[in-house]
Amino acid sequence: MASTFGKALKFSIFGESHGRAIGGVADGFPPGEKIDETELARFLARRKPGQKGTTPRRESDRIEILSGVYRGKTTGAPLALLIENRNTRSADYEALQDVPRPGHADLAALLRYGESADRRGGGHFSGRLTAPLTAFGGIAKQILERRSVFIGAHLAAAGTISDAPFDAVSPTREALLAPGEKSFPVHDDAAGTAMQKAIFSAAKAGDSLGGIVECCALGFPEGIGTPMFDRIECRLAQLLFGIPAVRGVEFGNGFGAAALSGSENNDPFVRKGKKIVTASNRHGGALGGISSGMPILFRVAFKPTPSIAAEQKSVDLRTGKTAKLCVAGRHDPCVAVRAVPVVEAAAALVLLDLLLSEKKVVF
Amino acid sequence: MASTFGKALKFSIFGESHGRAIGGVADGFPPGEKIDETELARFLARRKPGQKGTTPRRESDRIEILSGVYRGKTTGAPLALLIENRNTRSADYEALQDVPRPGHADLAALLRYGESADRRGGGHFSGRLTAPLTAFGGIAKQILERRSVFIGAHLAAAGTISDAPFDAVSPTREALLAPGEKSFPVHDDAAGTAMQKAIFSAAKAGDSLGGIVECCALGFPEGIGTPMFDRIECRLAQLLFGIPAVRGVEFGNGFGAAALSGSENNDPFVRKGKKIVTASNRHGGALGGISSGMPILFRVAFKPTPSIAAEQKSVDLRTGKTAKLCVAGRHDPCVAVRAVPVVEAAAALVLLDLLLSEKKVVF
Amino acid sequence: MASTFGKALKFSIFGESHGRAIGGVADGFPPGEKIDETELARFLARRKPGQKGTTPRRESDRIEILSGVYRGKTTGAPLALLIENRNTRSADYEALQDVPRPGHADLAALLRYGESADRRGGGHFSGRLTAPLTAFGGIAKQILERRSVFIGAHLAAAGTISDAPFDAVSPTREALLAPGEKSFPVHDDAAGTAMQKAIFSAAKAGDSLGGIVECCALGFPEGIGTPMFDRIECRLAQLLFGIPAVRGVEFGNGFGAAALSGSENNDPFVRKGKKIVTASNRHGGALGGISSGMPILFRVAFKPTPSIAAEQKSVDLRTGKTAKLCVAGRHDPCVAVRAVPVVEAAAALVLLDLLLSEKKVVF
């Protein structure tokens, strides 16, 4: 398995949904960086289940830092962290062992790893594995913020209901971070209320909803990145597609750009004080894979939670006969909601990795 | 720069648009694989400019294999190939040196690499660098086809005009490969004619058009891939975003899945002979990052060619004053057209790399 | 820091000598492999301090497997393990903080990581970090032994006293594993007794001794490896030099070969049943970086433990004045003794990684 990511900042995630613990090791955080554990806990709380519109499963998600931090600061040595698994109810899943859940990795895992795979609660495939990723991202965010790089995200859409987008050209830091500070991560609270209604009625019908997360990074220095296979977009997309349920990633105008003409999609260059910037930001902050100095903007599509209470068709692996399936257990009716901080974390990790690989930025 | 990609099959691309030559080295092609040079040339011809709706620049794109092939077969040693640069007209670009082209990497390259970067024709950022990538992909395609894995792509959209999509569940090999054998790579020739009309009128107006390429891999074995950061989607997305002008990548229902409910988006499992398959293919052939045995389906959004003859606003780097710019030179009015084989090549390289990393498949 | 190693089998080590815990994550152990925890504990006990001729510090070294193992078998998911730090006496080291120990990384760590590095007991530089490495190696050994690959090592020299070497051509499995089963890991017990005497008299004089570990891998398949930078020797050397105190690595005749002529050093090929083998084994089991099918043989030189009670010269970092230093704390008078299983572990990890990267071997 390749549960390892990054270059200057490498991290590795381990654990299974119902195992003893989950966690990770991050190799490359610069030494001497203060870690604000309260802030980190607050950030992690944002992906915690048990909020409105998320799974009732209560994860403590208490993070224990095992190494790499001494007297409150990073040492430069690998930072290992641990999250104990509590309140797991494997019983919910025993029944599923022989009937693969549609839209899930159950069957794929069996084909790939055979009988010995731990498939309880999705095992290593579980969305729960995003907790250590989010923790590392939270640390990366603190390091970036000290260098005036700020990352925010919001739920741009749930099902067919949309939130107001980020200001692509000159978002304020406040507007950027506002959705993350709300119990439901949107700009427009009216839209948020409508989204929650839609999510709950879907849940009530034993169903679920998809959604879109939009993310923006403000203050990322210009001239960072490389052409070819390590463009900012390449790195971000690789990690973002590593988040369970992600089906699409687009930058700037994204798929919309395909329907435009060059004169509509190009961003004219203009002067702004000593710097040269673009008057609009349809490119999403990266040209030729290199940061332009404009806000980095991208959108991530999440499929609806595949675990639904409504009856579905599958096949019983023992008998080979068609089987009806209702997925019990405690699931998010809309994974995109909790995914908002996960996307921010992924962005923070990739952008910090890029800065650390870059000679011009001194740490 | 990270112009190197892959794990079991590593490749590295070099060259500048107006330099002495471009090429690449691929490390990991299995030994003993016959290379059909005629077939390879035919494949490369598909991305060659000078076709209807593409740039008049005539690139010979004659490929010279320098190593790794002996008596017509791969040796297992690194395969190096070379494409001489001919018929370059740097003069077209001299004027641009001081006025960055909107939508291009000119300014980013300057910020990143400084004055010493070779910016003629985009230098290492040029779309021309996709030629060696396509060549390696063409070799990978031949190796995959010998193992009954077939990859096809078509121009799913140009501007606002769409082609008929692939059959997501059971495309025939013929239907899969048909668009690639036409002078204009679509299923529906009427749509193709309309697309070409739209492209030409855009070009005539000194403008360009964006487009979408849809790609499908048939016969890829089930149970290949890994969860987390090396999912099939992660690997494909990383390489696809390495193709110039790509702004979005989506798998299966992609962004469309965000607007659906779980019951609409899940694919029920059914039996088909001894195998278990999905009745529909909204997931796009990968569940949990692992191949499901269904066709692998994804779409890639290309922005309109940023180089347009129409006048645009930019800034003169010497004077710092606003400058008007008309991009001369020979450019594709719709890069997506020539990108079709490039997308196939990228898919072939990633899928072969995955198979080579996988113990179950014997080479 | 790059505390990550491997390709098909990647592992990452974390922790500090006096931190909360040490451990690691290994990504790529094949699924379905039984882990014999008793055997693993016995293997780890071999590097445990508190034996004759080793440090009196008692490490519990109780290993806790956090993930990747389910019902006693590997799942294919990352295997994380933890070893709590107990019985640490940081007080011993407080004094050293300002006076770097000769032969140690104290000053280098300060130069590299600054004040925030955790330097207690060497921090991340500590030999204690070889415990998780040895644990992963012990698991790799079990997997290899199931495929009839056996790895043994012995203390070939301590100071100026030498043990009898391995039979380079056809060692028996018994002879290979014998030293590891003794309380002092040598072939010739008389030599072993002399070595222990020498080690103790050195310790008594407040001094320490260097040593050489010889390692042999039996039954490793022929034709595994690659030329250039991934030769078997390259991989082994990279990991072996990652063990603290290693100053030299040589294969087969090693440095001795430099003094020979080709006719003395070449190994003639002869037939042995259906196979072609070499009559002698001066090459050490690898030709052109690829396994020849003969036993893989190498020697690793360990410097004497730098921590000695005898008075040494150093500099006080606060005053900049010359300082006398006597290193208190509990140290091995000859690290090479405990290093024997660590070298076996390193060999097992590299060889398993090579087999996993190799299509011919099916797991």
Next chain:
Amino acid sequence: MASTFGKALKFSIFGESHGRAIGGVADGFPPGEKIDETELARFLARRKPGQKGTTPRRESDRIEILSGVYRGKTTGAPLALLIENRNTRSADYEALQDVPRPGHADLAALLRYGESADRRGGGHFSGRLTAPLTAFGGIAKQILERRSVFIGAHLAAAGTISDAPFDAVSPTREALLAPGEKSFPVHDDAAGTAMQKAIFSAAKAGDSLGGIVECCALGFPEGIGTPMFDRIECRLAQLLFGIPAVRGVEFGNGFGAAALSGSENNDPFVRKGKKIVTASNRHGGALGGISSGMPILFRVAFKPTPSIAAEQKSVDLRTGKTAKLCVAGRHDPCVAVRAVPVVEAAAALVLLDLLLSEKKVVF
């Protein structure tokens, strides 16, 4: 095959001894670095055959830079170079195809890659592949020298005859570079004459000799490197063992340290102006894998050229019968002689890679 090496500076080598051309691609040279082609040619000439004591085969070794250099300076884009193969006499080798040469990779290559491997002249295993490596190293040396890092090597031993060693503590830049400027790379010309005599009498007897190359890097900044698996020693050893015929690598006192006591082997710290240095340099410039600021010193053991004219025993692969073999062709009687600049090149590439990975050094 893994013919790719490096992190911040990645390079990849391709080609076969008797193929169309050999070369490589280096990805990561910093932009704006002037390349002195005359100096580079002079450096490459040092590994050229046809000198006293080397093979009469005349390689043009004319290097053609294909990309990554514009107006005499690196651009930051991948630097590709090509060396045409001329004056190859495959006929010499045809006979060997069926009778593997003792001490060579012929049989290993066959086992690994099968019949399709290009085994003429050793194919990709040939020592000729060190030419592009040396070229990249020559460029790295120029970049390092501009930052006052100087690398020199000499033939420390040929067979049983030794040269005077480097001054380990404070070698002058002149003494460091002197051997490289001589036709025979030693400090002590009397020793050099004796070595050449020994080499020639070996050659005359149809035999060959081994040797040792000692290398020293002066002016490398302190505090560069990391503990664990990326120590300076790990990186250097991995690349050095990638040079054909290398059987051993040691740093500082190396294997000699194994026979010493801690008080004999430790280097006391002393003040030198504002810096803290070691009074002696038995550690070889790296403590805990991190540069100490002292000269980096290591020795590399080369086995005698396996290709000898004297009759040797082998097996005919067709008949399976014992076969007598006399290796015709043009071979170095002592590969270590030509290896001196190759070792310097390898050191330069690793040290530059380390500096480029290091935030503190600005390029």
